[in-house]
Amino acid sequence: MEPLLELQDVSVQFAGLEALAGVTFEARAGEVRAVIGPNGAGKTTLFNVISGYVPASGGAIHFKGEPIHGLAPHDISAKGIRRTFQNGGLFPELTALENVLTGLHVRIDSSFLGIVFGSRAAREAEREGLARARRLLDLMDLGAIADQPIKDLSGGQQRMVEIVRTLATDPPLLLLDEPVVGLSPPMRDRMMEIIRRLAGEEGIGIMLIEHVIDLVMSGSDVIVVLSSGQMIAEGSPEEVRQNREVLEAYLGHA
Ligand SMILES: Nc1ncnc2c1ncn2[C@@H]1O[C@H](COP(=O)(O)OP(=O)(O)O)[C@@H](O)[C@H]1O
Ligand SMILES: [Mg+2]
Numbered sequence: 001m002e003p004l005l006e007l008q009d010v011s012v013q014f015a016g017l018e019a020l021a022g023v024t025f026e027a028r029a030g031e032v033r034a035v036i037g038p039n040g041a042g043k044t045t046l047f048n049v050i051s052g053y054v055p056a057s058g059g060a061i062h063f064k065g066e067p068i069h070g071l072a073p074h075d076i077s078a079k080g081i082r083r084t085f086q087n088g089g090l091f092p093e094l095t096a097l098e099n100v101l102t103g104l105h106v107r108i109d110s111s112f113l114g115i116v117f118g119s120r121a122a123r124e125a126e127r128e129g130l131a132r133a134r135r136l137l138d139l140m141d142l143g144a145i146a147d148q149p150i151k152d153l154s155g156g157q158q159r160m161v162e163i164v165r166t167l168a169t170d171p172p173l174l175l176l177d178e179p180v181v182g183l184s185p186p187m188r189d190r191m192m193e194i195i196r197r198l199a200g201e202e203g204i205g206i207m208l209i210e211h212v213i214d215l216v217m218s219g220s221d222v223i224v225v226l227s228s229g230q231m232i233a234e235g236s237p238e239e240v241r242q243n244r245e246v247l248e249a250y251l252g253h254a
Contacts, residue, residue: 002065003052004029004173004205005081010059010069012042012049012086012229021046022059022231027222029172030203032195034216037226038249043209046226047175050207051083052076063173082166083175089162092151096142096161099150103165104129129168136164140194156187161192167198174198176208180215188212192219217241225249 003026012020012118020042027033029086035043048054052073061069068076077083090099104126137146140160150158159179166174179195180188192215198204199221210216216223217237225233225240233240240246 006060006062007050008060008062010049011057012045012054013057014054018229020049020226023171023226023231024059025224025231025234027173027205027207029205030199031205031222032199032220033205033207033222033224034220035207035209035224035226036211036213038215040228041226042229043226044177047083047177047207047209047230051081051175067134075220080172081175082169082171082173084162084166084179088163090150090158093149094157095147095149096137096153096157096164097146099161100133100137100165100168101129103168104133132170133164133168136159136167138184139197140164141190159183160187160191160194163194167204170202171204171208172176173205176206178209178211180210180212188215195219 005027007023007025010020010023023046035046037043041190045054049056049069052068052071057067059069060067063076063079063081066079068079068081071079091102094102107132134143134146137143140163141166142157142160145153145157150161153161159182163176163179176195180191183191186239195206197210198220208220220237223233223235223237223240224231225243225246232245232249233243235243
């Protein structure tokens with residue numbers, strides 16, 4: 001099967017600092033791929049270069065076989081690579097469901113067919129979107145609070161709503177930057193279980209940046225380890241656990 005996302009020798013420089021150097025990997029549909037590494041290793045920069053928020057200074061990025069490096073963030077998003085940010089950007093006065101629908105309108109409003117054929121296609125898309133939004137909120141155990149304003153929800157619930165909003169558009173590839181940060185241990189486990197289901201049942205390719213090593217070890221198929229902008233390891237949790245260089249990178253920064 002063709003890889004969903006391919007990075008070939010990707011580098012990013014910030015005024016002399018090499019934040020990423022020669023990163024190469026292939027991510028697949030239905031796979032949970034964790035990105036780990038010490039602070040400043042280049043994890044967020046990796047997501048930024050994939051999603052077009054920072055330019056690559058070298059190398060190539062392909063999504064579904066098409067080059068995407070050099071495209072603007074909204075064009076990359078429109079191709080189906082969606083991401084969450086460390087600080088969400090939900091609308092506090094709107095309900096959970098309404099917030100999820102704001103994510104959908106990006107797609108509905110920009111639909112050429114929706115504009116030309118008016119209403120029918122658009123209404124159809126909207127109905128489907130609403131059904132999907134409700135289903136995803138239920139999946140996250142958020143069905144009961146779907147109609148409550150965001151500002152009344154716990155931090156963990158808000159984070160889940162943010163992820164649902166991103167998922168409502170049915171993206172082929174989802175980039176999650178620290179999806180469980182600030183969640184209680186049971187919520188974390190629930191979140192990882194949901195992430196696994198989205199990959200397994202919906203076939204979404206998921207990349208996530210994560211610090212909680214237990215979760216990464218139990219919840220991902222592949223782990224990429226960054227250290228000072230270099231990819232020092234890529235492999236199954238078992239392979240990465242036994243990698244001497246990885247242990248040194250972590251112990252060295254402990
Ligand atoms: N926009 C930027 N401008 C200049 N330097 C940056 C920028 N973004 C990140 N950096 C630097 O690049 C390195 C990697 O940062 P980052 O990708 O945020 O690391 P991580 O997410 O792994 O903690 C750090 O040294 C950071 O200071
Ligand atoms: Mg970061």
